Amino acid sequence: MSSAAVIRFPGSNCExxxxxxxxxxxxxxxxxxxxxxxxxxxxxxxxxxxxxxxSFQDRIRAGVVAARESIMDLVFxxxxxxKPVLGICNGAQVLLESGLVPGWKPGSVQGALAGNLxxxxxxxxxxxxxxxxxxxAIERCPWLCSVDQESFPLPIAHAEGRFVFREEDMDxxxxxxxxxxxxxxxxxxxxxxxxxxGSALDIAALMNAEGNVLAMMPHPERSxxxxxxxxxxxxxxxxxxRNSSLKELEELPGPGAVIFKSLAKYLGVE
Amino acid sequence: xxxxQIAVRLRTPDxxxxxxxxAIKAMRLQLPPIKLQxxxxxxxxxxxxxxxxxxxxxxxxxxxxxPNKQSWFFTGKDVLFEGEDPELQWAGIVVRDHADSVSKNxxxxxxxxxxxxxxxxxxxxxxxxxxxxxxxxxVKKMALDLSVSNTRAGGLLSNPVSQEVxxxx
Numbered sequence: 001m002s003s004a005a006v007i008r009f010p011g012s013n014c015e016x017x018x019x020x021x022x023x024x025x026x027x028x029x030x031x032x033x034x035x036x037x038x039x040x041x042x043x044x045x046x047x048x049x050x051x052x053x054x055s056f057q058d059r060i061r062a063g064v065v066a067a068r069e070s071i072m073d074l075v076f077x078x079x080x081x082x083k084p085v086l087g088i089c090n091g092a093q094v095l096l097e098s099g100l101v102p103g104w105k106p107g108s109v110q111g112a113l114a115g116n117l118x119x120x121x122x123x124x125x126x127x128x129x130x131x132x133x134x135x136x137a138i139e140r141c142p143w144l145c146s147v148d149q150e151s152f153p154l155p156i157a158h159a160e161g162r163f164v165f166r167e168e169d170m171d172x173x174x175x176x177x178x179x180x181x182x183x184x185x186x187x188x189x190x191x192x193x194x195x196x197x198g199s200a201l202d203i204a205a206l207m208n209a210e211g212n213v214l215a216m217m218p219h220p221e222r223s224x225x226x227x228x229x230x231x232x233x234x235x236x237x238x239x240x241x242r243n244s245s246l247k248e249l250e251e252l253p254g255p256g257a258v259i260f261k262s263l264a265k266y267l268g269v270e
Numbered sequence: 271x272x273x274x275q276i277a278v279r280l281r282t283p284d285x286x287x288x289x290x291x292x293a294i295k296a297m298r299l300q301l302p303p304i305k306l307q308x309x310x311x312x313x314x315x316x317x318x319x320x321x322x323x324x325x326x327x328x329x330x331x332x333x334x335x336x337p338n339k340q341s342w343f344f345t346g347k348d349v350l351f352e353g354e355d356p357e358l359q360w361a362g363i364v365v366r367d368h369a370d371s372v373s374k375n376x377x378x379x380x381x382x383x384x385x386x387x388x389x390x391x392x393x394x395x396x397x398x399x400x401x402x403x404x405x406x407x408x409v410k411k412m413a414l415d416l417s418v419s420n421t422r423a424g425g426l427l428s429n430p431v432s433q434e435v436x437x438x439x
Binding site for chain 1: 285286289290293296297367368369370371372374375378419420421422423426427428429430431432433
C-alpha cells in the first residue's frame with residue numbers, strides 16, 4: 001500500500017486533518033514528530049507532507065527554524081530522489097527556507113514567503129480565494145496531475161504568504177508556477193483582492209523544476225469535503241454547495257480533494 | 271525634518287532570541303555569539319515635535335509599545351542596552367523587509383490621526399555578543415555571515431530575497 005508521512009513540528013496545527021484526508025484518499029499515512037528521525041528513516045514513505053501551522057511559533061521568520069531541523073535532511077534527500085513532497089502554508093514556508101523550492105540550486109534560498117501586502121492592512125488574513133493550475137503543473141506535478149483547467153476555490157489563512165523572487169529570477173520562475181490566484185471565472189487576477197497578499201505573478205503555489213515538490217499557501221485539507229465550502233461562495237463550486245442535499249454534502253468531495261486524489265493517482269492507488 | 275529612532279524590547283527574555291541562539295548553537299560555528307538580544311526599531315521622520323511627539327504616540331498606541339510587557343528608549347544616546355554584558359563585544363544587525371506593509375500602514379494611520387509624522391520604518395535589531403578579545407573586524411564579518419540565510423545551513427536572521435540587512439551603529 002502506498003504511504004505518506006506527515007511531519008509535525010512544534011507548533012504545527014493541521015497535521016491531523018492532513019493525515020485524515022490522505023487516508024480518505026487511500027494512502028496509508030502516519031504522523032511523525034520532528035524528532036522521530038530514526039523511526040521515519042526506518043519507514044520511508046512514498047510521499048511527504050509538511051502541514052500548516054506555526055512551526056516554532058514562527059520565531060525569527062516563518063519556517064526558518066523548522067527548515068534547519070535534522071528531519072528536513074531526510075525530506076531533502078527524498079525530494080532530491082524524486083519523491084513527492086507537499087508543503088501547505090507553514091509547510092510551504094519551510095520548503096522555501098529549505099531551498100527545495102524553487103530549487104534551481106537545491107539548498108540555496110532563492111525565494112521567500114514574505115509578509116502580506118494588502119491595501120490598508122497588514123498581518124494575518126483568512127478567507128477563500130480562487131485558483132487555477134498552470135498547464136506545466138498539471139503535466140508534471142504529482143499533487144496537481146488530476147486538476148483540470150477550471151478555477152476552483154480554496155481557503156487561505158496566513159500572515160506571510162507573499163511569494164517574492166529576485167528581479168533576475170522573475171522569468172525563470174514562471175515555469176515553476178503550480179497554482180495562480182485568479183478571478184472567480186478563471187480569468188487572470190487584476191491584483192488585490194483576487195491576489196490577497198501581493199504575491200509575485202499571482203503565485204499561490206510553486207513547484208521545483210522537476211515538479212515533485214510543491215509549496216502551496218492555500219489549505220486543500222480544509223476543503224476536502226463539499227460541506228466545507230461556504231454556501232455564499234461564487235462560481236460552480238458555490239452552486240454545487242448550495243444545490244446539494246444534506247446527504248450529498250456529507251458524501252461529495254470538495255475542491256481541495258483533487259490535490260490528494262492527484263497524489264493517489266500518481267502513486268497508483270486504486 | 272527630524273529623524274528619531276526608538277528601540278522596543280521585551281521586559282522578559284525574548285523567546286525569538288532564545289530560539290535564534292539555540293539554532294545558532296546547532297550550526298556548530300567555530301566562534302558563535304555567546305549572547306543574542308532582539309529589539310524592534312521604529313524610525314520616525316517628523317516634521318515637528320521631536321521626542322515629545324514620539325513619546326506621546328508611543329504612550330497612545332500599545333501596538334508599538336505594550337507597557338505591560340515591553341520597555342523602550344530613544345537610541346543614539348550611547349546607552350548600553352538593558353541586560354547586555356559589557357564584557358562582551360557586541361555587533362548590531364538591522365533586518366528590514368524590502369516591502370513592508372507594517373511601516374506603510376502605520377505611516378498612513380499616524381498621518382490620519384494628525385501626528386506630524388512624514389514616514390515611519392519598522393525593523394528588527396539583533397545584537398550579537400562575542401567574546402571580548404575577538405578581533406573587531408572578525409566580529410563584524412561573523413555577525414554578517416550569520417545574518418543572511420543564503421543556504422539552508424548557513425546564516426539565519428534574514429531571507430536575502432525579501433529582506434535587507436545593515437550594521438547598526
